[in-house]
Amino acid sequence: MADSPVAVSCSNCSVRRLCLPAGLSLAEIDRLEQVTGKKKVIKAGESLYRAGDSFQNLYAIRSGSFKNVVIAADGDTQITHFALPGELLGLDAYSTRVHSSYAEALEDSSVCLLPFAQLEVLAQQVPALQQQIYSIFSEELRKENEILMLLGKRSADTRLAALLMNISSRYACRGYSPNEFILSMSRTDIANYLGLTAETVSRLFTRFQKQGVIQVNGRVVQIQNLLGLSEIAGTHCGYEGEV
Amino acid sequence: MADSPVAVSCSNCSVRRLCLPAGLSLAEIDRLEQVTGKKKVIKAGESLYRAGDSFQNLYAIRSGSFKNVVIAADGDTQITHFALPGELLGLDAYSTRVHSSYAEALEDSSVCLLPFAQLEVLAQQVPALQQQIYSIFSEELRKENEILMLLGKRSADTRLAALLMNISSRYACRGYSPNEFILSMSRTDIANYLGLTAETVSRLFTRFQKQGVIQVNGRVVQIQNLLGLSEIAGTHCGYEGEV
DNA sequence: CGCTACATTGAATCGAGTCAACCGGGGTGG
DNA sequence: CCACCCCGGTTGACTCGATTCAATGTAGCG
Numbered sequence: 336m337a338d339s340p341v342a343v344s345c346s347n348c349s350v351r352r353l354c355l356p357a358g359l360s361l362a363e364i365d366r367l368e369q370v371t372g373k374k375k376v377i378k379a380g381e382s383l384y385r386a387g388d389s390f391q392n393l394y395a396i397r398s399g400s401f402k403n404v405v406i407a408a409d410g411d412t413q414i415t416h417f418a419l420p421g422e423l424l425g426l427d428a429y430s431t432r433v434h435s436s437y438a439e440a441l442e443d444s445s446v447c448l449l450p451f452a453q454l455e456v457l458a459q460q461v462p463a464l465q466q467q468i469y470s471i472f473s474e475e476l477r478k479e480n481e482i483l484m485l486l487g488k489r490s491a492d493t494r495l496a497a498l499l500m501n502i503s504s505r506y507a508c509r510g511y512s513p514n515e516f517i518l519s520m521s522r523t524d525i526a527n528y529l530g531l532t533a534e535t536v537s538r539l540f541t542r543f544q545k546q547g548v549i550q551v552n553g554r555v556v557q558i559q560n561l562l563g564l565s566e567i568a569g570t571h572c573g574y575e576g577e578v
Numbered sequence: 579m580a581d582s583p584v585a586v587s588c589s590n591c592s593v594r595r596l597c598l599p600a601g602l603s604l605a606e607i608d609r610l611e612q613v614t615g616k617k618k619v620i621k622a623g624e625s626l627y628r629a630g631d632s633f634q635n636l637y638a639i640r641s642g643s644f645k646n647v648v649i650a651a652d653g654d655t656q657i658t659h660f661a662l663p664g665e666l667l668g669l670d671a672y673s674t675r676v677h678s679s680y681a682e683a684l685e686d687s688s689v690c691l692l693p694f695a696q697l698e699v700l701a702q703q704v705p706a707l708q709q710q711i712y713s714i715f716s717e718e719l720r721k722e723n724e725i726l727m728l729l730g731k732r733s734a735d736t737r738l739a740a741l742l743m744n745i746s747s748r749y750a751c752r753g754y755s756p757n758e759f760i761l762s763m764s765r766t767d768i769a770n771y772l773g774l775t776a777e778t779v780s781r782l783f784t785r786f787q788k789q790g791v792i793q794v795n796g797r798v799v800q801i802q803n804l805l806g807l808s809e810i811a812g813t814h815c816g817y818e819g820e821v
Numbered sequence: 822c823g824c825t826a827c828a829t830t831g832a833a834t835c836g837a838g839t840c841a842a843c844c845g846g847g848g849t850g851g
Numbered sequence: 852c853c854a855c856c857c858c859g860g861t862t863g864a865c866t867c868g869a870t871t872c873a874a875t876g877t878a879g880c881g
Binding site: 490531535538 | 868869871877
Binding site: 774777 | 836837838839
């Protein structure tokens with residue numbers, strides 16, 4: 336929401352290190368910027384795309400955060416990802432040409448539109464971009480594997496601790512404090528993502544607080560004992576090397 | 579195991595429809611075959627690659643089946659995928675250049691080696707191949723999302739029913755009977771994949787049998803009431819459109 | 822001011838895990 | 852050839868973590 340109306344450019348974007356331009360030369364970034372002209376602002380609670388929408392763009396988050404949600408045939412939902420600045424949304428729609436999930440802003444946010452048809456052509460000409468796209472796809476797969484491990488094998492407290500570690504380290508990557516942050520998602524969202532109920536998540540927050548590993552006040556979280564938290568997470572700290 | 583020693587070629591491969599050549603012209607497949615020369619046979623229980631191995635190849639399954647397993651810091655494992663002929667293994671290692679998971683043959687199997695460095699160069703020249711690679715990556719992401727839903731939200735019986743539906747439909751895609759098949763994985767593997775214990779899986783098999791939806795004898799499964807099974811799976815049949 | 826949505830807390834329930842015993846087939850070695 | 856063991860699978864009894872249901876608290880907003 337605090338975005339000035341200046342032209343969008345990767346070269347002065349604060350998350351370029353984490354985003355599509357990573358690993359590209361200045362000349363290559365120049366060419367990329369011819370594709371990434373448009374910016375879009377999304378208010379908290381609004382959708383960037385919906386399940387069923389035709390696939391046109393990838394979206395690179397400039398600021399804010401999103402939840403990515405898949406919907407089962409019976410209407411049940413599962414949050415698969417909390418996305419932060421620098422991350423790409425919409426990758427899973429490429430093969431079917433239709434979005435099978437939706438992305439909803441957790442706070443007022445802004446994104447770059449990346450028309451995939453154009454991006455594809457450019458990647459054909461710029462090997463480094465091609466490689467970066469593969470890299471992002473591959474990294475997404477690796478991250479999903481970590482979450483599978485969390486949902487398949489871990490107890491409730493381990494799951495929540497791992498999520499907190501993960502968010503903390505991703506904020507740190509983006510230059511924010513790893514020890515104090517505001518969760519942009521509700522307890523219900525956290526519970527959905529972790530395969531738990533909101534009640535369980537709430538109880539865990541108060542338990543962690545009693546144990547002295549964190550301090551919670553609504554959505555404001557301070558980590559007071561990072562080591563303790565990582566022990567609860569079982570050294571699966573932030574599910575390792577997450578961005 | 580039943581593979582003759584003829585040269586590997588995509589054009590006469592029974593799973594080319596499901597694999598990398600899908601959507602390529604004959605001329606393009608010709609070029610692809612210059613990259614995919616080598617075949618490798620893997621015996622049941624052996625690894626195709628291990629966690630920590632450097633990333634050199636993608637592997638396309640010609641025959642047999644594999645489990646893909648991620649390993650946590652504490653040694654705990656999670657099967658993320660049961661892979662069948664036509665599917666690609668190793669995609670998640672691209673970004674780090676190191677395999678973070680391992681792939682183990684569930685039965686005697688054979689694979690094509692796809693040196694990624696060469697594949698990448700070829701994809702740069704052949705847009706249809708480029709698109710097929712994106713498509714496979716994207717499809718993998720979509721499939722993982724379905725599994726997340728399964729692990730995050732579903733009861734034990736729903737999980738197993740969904741897996742059976744999934745395997746059934748994937749066999750059907752490959753020209754085998756959807757109603758009678760031999761599971762190539764152990765109960766323990768199924769349990770690990772579904773986030774359950776072997777005991778629970780075993781109990782479910784006998785319960786499904788008592789309910790008359792399937793007939794089980796060790797690893798031989800006959801589906802007797804597909805509709806009933808899909809109802810237990812909650813219409814999340816085979817987690818939709820799986821290959 | 823009161824409505825609504827989100828969050829917390831408590832008590833009771835239940836699904837799946839744990840622990841342990843047992844079965845049966847296949848391979849090994851005496 | 853048979854005895855034995857080992858491993859995968861099955862079954863039962865008990866336990867426990869997380870859900871469910873319900874009540875209460877709290878903050879933001881028209």
